[in-house]
Amino acid sequence: MAVGVEEVFRAEYGRAVAVLVRFLGDIDLAEEAVQDAFTTALRTWPESGVPPSPAGWIITTARNRAIDRLRRESTREARHAEAAQLYAPGTPAEEGPVRDDRLRLIFTCCHPALATQAQVALTLRLLGGLTTAQIARAFLVPEPTMAQRLVRAKAKIRDARIPYRIPRDADLPDRVRGVLAVVYLIFNEGYGGREDLCAEALRLGRLLAELMPDEPEVIGLLALMLLIEARRPARETPEGTLILLADQERGRWERGLIAEGQALVRRCLRRDQPGPYQIQAAINAVHSDAPTAAATDWRQILALYDQLMALAPSPVVALNRAVAVAETAGPQPALDLVDALDLDGYHAFHAVRADLLRRLGRGTEAVRAYEAAIARTDNAAERGYLERRRAELTPE
């Protein structure tokens, strides 16, 4: 894609689709129209130059394309009606709070009547402009499977008439939770190597924070993602092996993202309505505060994990809490906590156990635990790290 067009595509695809969905009331038509408009842009912009308002140009062109298409195809009565509707009085004005269009589309994609995977996939497709092939890769499923899921979800939105609107205030807390979960899933999906997915999750997070500045968990999630993203440059060796937080070169962390994340953490904590994302963001803020790993305020982190366990207990949270216990009370009490957890299928459980056993001088058991962890991860960076640790324990 030509340079100007590609930038506009990344920045404006979701917005254009969102506006067109409201205008046309049909997701497929909207997508086709916006794609048509970008194809036209690819042809005409190199000669005519990028227009002063690229987004406006794309939206207007897409709308005209859609009207043309409906006219051309209006062989059936339904199409006539549809085309007529575009001119009917009361058609929503094109102008107005465009941002709300994107939010509407996020909430439509994240409707609880759609399967969770379909929610994430649709959000990526419609707001992120990702191709079906890209989404299929992110989910590790064959492309036809993902195509079918997307078709089914869009058909359900149309046939069951899932409304295209922001839910009423009363529904918002429930729905926001789903939306945040989807955005965080997208971020985590990208964490395993897909930088563009992390960028898209951050963009959606910023958008939500701009649109719902009064929802502390929205701010909390954005802060959490920013603080994790800040460590990306220090997280892997040039060969792609994972570097744990404790061993990262802190000078390589992105100070700008940390400052932004920490400011958001302070802003939402002031509201005193703690939620899981805010607490996780606060934990990451404590890590980013420490100039060296040894200077980490583990007591504060442990207190935050206690709070997280009280609010949203899960075995995974308990496992992370045990890591903080190891730093404040030593490896043995931490191991006692870890051994009580039922997380055999989770590679991090075995990795944490292995590390605690290693620190306790129980080398043989540690090797076995590293092997169990290696067997349960398909992430190359993770595996590289674990294999290195295991090798350190087995001289032969």
Place this chain on the structure above:
Amino acid sequence: MKHYLLSVMQPAGEPPAPEVLEGIMHNLDVFHAELREAGAWVFAGGLHGPETATVLRAEEGGDVLITDGPYTESKEYLGGICLIKAPDLDAALEWGRKATLATTLPIEVRPFMGEA
């Protein structure tokens, strides 16, 4: 307005005790009255058990085979239906929410084809 079918999914076996059933029937009456008042009412009714069902099957040559029993054996079966009018799925789900609370049973919501 669109039409939606709310299906009540009932477990096979004995019906609940009369005093439990009485409470449910009362809640259903209240629910149906609310539907009528909102102009969302089309039709509702409970069904006799699957043992009362008869299946007809078109055969080649225009014959029809009649057999006893429900079409499929399952642990849950259609116990009743409620046909409603609603502007969109969210409105239909709101009625579905009331229906599951009234019946204490799972409710499946499905849109009819077309506008009506």
